Structure formats: structure tokens, C-alpha cells
Amino acid sequence: MKDFLARFGPWAVVTGASSGIGEAFARQLAAKGIHLVLVARREDRLKALGEELHERHGVETRIVPVDLAREDFLPVVERATHDLEIGLLVNNAGVLSAGQFLDHDLRGELNQLHLNTRAVLILTHHFGRKMRERKRGGVIFLASTVAFAGVPGMSAYAASKAHALSFAEGFAREVSGDGIAVLALCPGPTSTEIWPEGATPTLPMRPEAVAGLALRKLGKRKTVVAGLLNRLITLSTRFAPRWMNSLIFGKVVGGMLNTATMGSGETTPATATASRTTTPTG
Numbered sequence: 001m002k003d004f005l006a007r008f009g010p011w012a013v014v015t016g017a018s019s020g021i022g023e024a025f026a027r028q029l030a031a032k033g034i035h036l037v038l039v040a041r042r043e044d045r046l047k048a049l050g051e052e053l054h055e056r057h058g059v060e061t062r063i064v065p066v067d068l069a070r071e072d073f074l075p076v077v078e079r080a081t082h083d084l085e086i087g088l089l090v091n092n093a094g095v096l097s098a099g100q101f102l103d104h105d106l107r108g109e110l111n112q113l114h115l116n117t118r119a120v121l122i123l124t125h126h127f128g129r130k131m132r133e134r135k136r137g138g139v140i141f142l143a144s145t146v147a148f149a150g151v152p153g154m155s156a157y158a159a160s161k162a163h164a165l166s167f168a169e170g171f172a173r174e175v176s177g178d179g180i181a182v183l184a185l186c187p188g189p190t191s192t193e194i195w196p197e198g199a200t201p202t203l204p205m206r207p208e209a210v211a212g213l214a215l216r217k218l219g220k221r222k223t224v225v226a227g228l229l230n231r232l233i234t235l236s237t238r239f240a241p242r243w244m245n246s247l248i249f250g251k252v253v254g255g256m257l258n259t260a261t262m263g264s265g266e267t268t269p270a271t272a273t274a275s276r277t278t279t280p281t282g
């Protein structure tokens, strides 16, 4: 635990800390004595979590209620963190736009693109440079098992996760001589709010297990797929032609998403998080 603190402390930024895997990261990092910058849109949830973790583990917490899909989000994060030594960035915030791409409103798709890829790029550049100066730190990228194939039913989402996986793996090699550990975390179905209503993720993992695995593997591995079944599935993509991977992933994902989502005629993407009421400050 001391080693982790020395290598990735004293502060961590966790995006998407208001629920799911991000909240699990925040809880487990606080238990390791890491101070936390909690980023997401829902201020009430961040506040409650920050206060609870401070009371329970004695760590300091700062909350940053901001919409990371907005073009101008970085100054808000910068203002909240300029005086802190950030040893770990967890690029976790994400949304899932499920259903037929052409049936969706373009705004929802762009929201997903900006959050899942653009924000990750900007935050990694910002905090990565400071880590390189200090010659230590860590960055975790939330990819997914769907990063391993083109996936009908979540095509643009899977592409955004392929971006995270490829970016993380390349970036990991670029900074390995600078003392920065990079991990691409690839969960399969996990029980969180990201799934649209009516979806039934198959054999979902718990967010705590997914976050715990990442924290154990950070600094030891560059890519980790969560869960044995998911490891077998992603391994199998290496031996099949790409069209077959798309076909199989499409069938699996189609079974998990409800028929309304997969049908045609919707104009709003079935995104659980994109539609939440927010009060962005930046």
C-alpha cells in the first residue's frame, strides 16, 4: 500500500466518480490513502462521496462538477487542481450510445465522442506532462472488450473504446522511460448505470472487482481484460477474421440490448448518462 502511495500519490483525479466503476475507483484509492479529485456532472453525488471518504479514510477530497464533453472543460479542471500533485489519472467517465447509429440524433453521438475520446486525450496531455516532469505517475484508460471488434448495435461506442485501447497501449511505450505507468483496462459487461433501460448485460461483473483488478495491475501490465470469460472472448478475436468478430460481437450485444433499442426509428440514442440533468460549471 505504501509503495502504491509513493508511486501514484499523493492525489488522484478520477473522472466519472459519481457512479459505477469510477465510484469504485474512488473508494479503493481512498482506502489506500490517496487524496482525490472527483470529477463528473452530478455535484450532489460527488459531494456526498467526497465527504464520506474524508470521514472514513481521512483523505482530502475536491469535487469538480463539470461536463467533460464540453469544449471548454479543461480550465475548470485546471483551476481545481493547479496546486496539487496529481500522481494518478483515471480516465473513466464515459457514456454508451446503444442502438442503430443512423437512428440517433447526431448531438448524442458527438457527446459520446467528445467525452469518450476528446476529454481523455486532453486530460492525459495535461496531467501526463506534469507526471513526465516529476518522472512518476500513472494513467488508467477505460477501454472495453468491445474495443477488440467493430460492434453493430454500439458501433461508435466500440470505436471510442478502440481509441482508448490503442491510445493507451501506444502511449504506455512512449512514457515507460519517464516513470509513468499506463494501463488499458478492458471490462466486459459490468453492473452500472451505463446500460440503457431494459438492457440485460450477460454475466455482469461488479464495478468493485473491475476497479480492484486495475489497481492491482497498474505498473505491472499495460493491458488487462477483466474476467476469465472476457479474456477468452478477446483472445478468440485474434484467431478469427474481423468480419466474424463483428458478427459474433453483434449477436452477443444484440442479445443484451432490448429490442426497442436495437429497432429502427429512434431519434435519441439510448444513452443512460447523456440524458441526466446536469448543472455544469464549466
Ligand SMILES: NC(=O)c1ccc[n+]([C@@H]2O[C@H](COP(=O)([O-])OP(=O)(O)OC[C@H]3O[C@@H](n4cnc5c(N)ncnc54)[C@H](OP(=O)(O)O)[C@@H]3O)[C@@H](O)[C@H]2O)c1
Residues within 6 Å of the ligand: 015, 016, 017, 018, 019, 020, 021, 022, 039, 040, 041, 042, 043, 066, 067, 068, 069, 070, 091, 092, 093, 094, 095, 115, 142, 143, 144, 145, 186, 187, 188, 189, 190, 191, 192, 193, 194, 195, 201, 207, 272, 273, 274, 276
Ligand atoms: N459498465 C460496463 O459494462 C462497462 C464495460 C466496459 C467499459 N465500461 C467503461 O467504464 C467507464 C465507466 O462507466 P460505468 O460503467 O461505471 O458507467 P456509469 O455508472 O454510467 O458511470 C459513468 C460516469 O461518467 C460520468 N459522466 C457521464 N457523462 C459525463 C460528462 N459529460 N462529463 C463528466 N462526466 C460524465 C457519469 O457521471 P455524471 O452523470 O454525474 O456526469 C458517471 O460518473 C466508461 O468509460 C465505460 O465506457 C463500462
